Amino acid sequence: MKQIKTMRTHILMAVLGCLAATLGAQNLTFDDILDDLRDHRTPPTWHAADIFVIDSIYCFSTDPQTGLESPATREYNLEFTEDGQVIRRLRQSWDTTAGDWVNERFYTAVFNDQNLIVELIEQAWDTMAMDWVNDIRTLQTPNANGLFTEILTQFWDAGQQDWRNESLNEFEYDGAGNNTTLIAKKWDADQNQWVNAFKIFNAFDNGRLAADLFQLWNAQTAAWENGNRSFHSYNPTGTKSEILSEIWNAAAPDPFWQRSSRQKFEYNADGLQTLRNLDLWDNVDSAWIHKEQNLDTYTPEGWNDSTTTRFWADTTWVNIFLTARNFDEAGNMTRFEIFLFQNGDWQKVTTCDFFWRLLNPVAVRETPAGGVVRYANPAAPGDPVFWEKLPGSGKLRMALFDGRGHLFFEQKVDNEGVMNLPSDISDGFYTLVIFGEEGLVFSGKIFVYR
Structure with missing residues (x-):
């Protein structure tokens, strides 16, 4: 058994080496950075009509050899609703050959009377035509409670000069507004109809997610087949303590649910998550094997200023990523930095600066x-x-x-x-x-x- 474990470790280290090389050569996606911002945004309101909004974001790549920064991506929020939601935004990337910013994506959102986004159009810049061309459209249908029951994604068909269906997500909710079912469908252009792709069931206990089930659609049998499921446990304080996941072993003579992974969480005295451990189940040794660990730190105000990601290598945790965040006095994130652990030290890979302003001053x-x-x-x-x-x-x-x-x-x-x-x-x-x-x-x- 020791030989098997050692082989797994060598494979893991090889994968980590490739991962490190890949991350060193390219940037974290801009959408990932925006997701992190949304997760850590705590905008206050000083006066009834004053709302903090992001005016612009500038991201830079860092050369690990020289430490020099070069422009990568920037985004401008051009128009807002009265409560600070973005109506139009422009994304540009840095052209190293031209030494200038070039257009990349343009987003336009349409809101209903509930101030919910019901349409989002994403356009790409056509360098030949020097104009914006349609690319992706998302249509969202809310119910009377403001919960989305359908999200339709369409791609632009340049030949037909019209929108072409791509995917459809359908949502169901319980009386408390919890999402109990998600059915994802793909558009079959040959059959000119929607076909099932996957389904997720969520079960809740007093408003908290207790279990979820993922199923895939089998077109040959025209039936749903089990994929994986998870069970969620909580501390007496209400914070999540563990997620236990299982996969459906359909290849076994007598199919059964088989352990897959588990996540365990720890918190500080203020109830803020400080640790997440991910373990994988080893069927050979019937034991849990460490896989990944996230460590979070906070400012005295409770703002998450760093997240360290580590992978397990045989007998010890190995640093991989470090996400550092800076905040202003109001809790708005002003800087986002990604570091990669190389040669025994943290090497900066990406930096993003966020510029805020007050809306409706x-x-x-x-x-x-x-x-x-x-x-x-x-x-x-x-x-x-x-x-x-x-x-x-x-x-x-x-x-x-x-x-x-x-x-x-x-x-x-x-x-x-x-x-x-x-x-x-x-x-x-x-x-x-x-x-x-x-x-x-x-x-x-x-x-x-x-």
């Missing part, structure tokens, strides 16, 4: 007892702050504190006046405070954005 008009304070929000360096008829006698003091609570600026002021924000103030959140002998007169947030 409003002029703040706070009204303390007997007075008014007015300023733009967001504000730029040098913008004025007006105040008048503030309560209290004698001189007042105005102070500006940064997001860490450090005093950035302070001066004496009268009950009425105007002050310009310092020209050397950096982007970020600040707290404006006015106080006098009677105590606090005013306190408000200012977001500075150049």
Whole structure:
């Protein structure tokens, strides 16, 4: 048995070597990066009409030999709904030959009166025609509760100049809105009809996923066949503790469910996941074998600032990937970095910078007892702050504190006046405070954005 295990280890290390070489030569897909952003986005709302949105994203590739960065991909969100959803966005890639950005994809979303996306059209840039051409269309049908019951994907047929069906996902829900069934279908152009592809059943217990079953459609027998299933366990606190997966062994004389993999999770005192272990079942030795491990760390605010992925190599865990994330004072992710472990150290592969802004900024008009304070929000360096008829006698003091609570600026002021924000103030959140002998007169947030 030891020989079999050693052979498996050599194969695993060879696979890891190929994987490392591949990742070193190409970037993580941009859609993967956007998925990570959505998973870790915690945008706050300072005022009723102010919403944080991403203005643009710039991604760079790093040469592992020289450490030099070169442009890779960038994306602009061009238009938003009132609640910050993207209506139009443009993706461009860097052309090393031309030394310039070139168009790649253009996305246009259509929303219904529930503010749900019902149509998404993705266009590709035609370098010959120098114009956008249709590529993919996604049509989503929601029910009265805002849950999607159908998602139809179509590809553009340039010859027919029309949309061609590609795939259809149908969803069913229980009374609590939990997705109990997904049926995926593919379009059969020869038969001009939809044909089943696979089906997923989900079972819930008090709103938590308890089990799932995956089945494949057998066109020859016109029946569903078992593929794999999973059982989900939870801690008393409600966090997930384990996922046990099995595959259907149809080749056995008497088909049965066979162990496949398991995932175990650990959490810190705040209930945030710090560890995920993936083990595979070894049928030869009837034992679990380590496969993959994810380690997560967090900032004091609870933002997931790093994820380390490691693979098991015979007797020890081997570092493979490191995802590092930076956040601003409001919890918006500002930088995303991917590192690959090579030659005993982490080598940066990809960097993405996220640039945020406030949507629908409003002029703040706070009204303390007997007075008014007015300023733009967001504000730029040098913008004025007006105040008048503030309560209290004698001189007042105005102070500006940064997001860490450090005093950035302070001066004496009268009950009425105007002050310009310092020209050397950096982007970020600040707290404006006015106080006098009677105590606090005013306190408000200012977001500075150049």
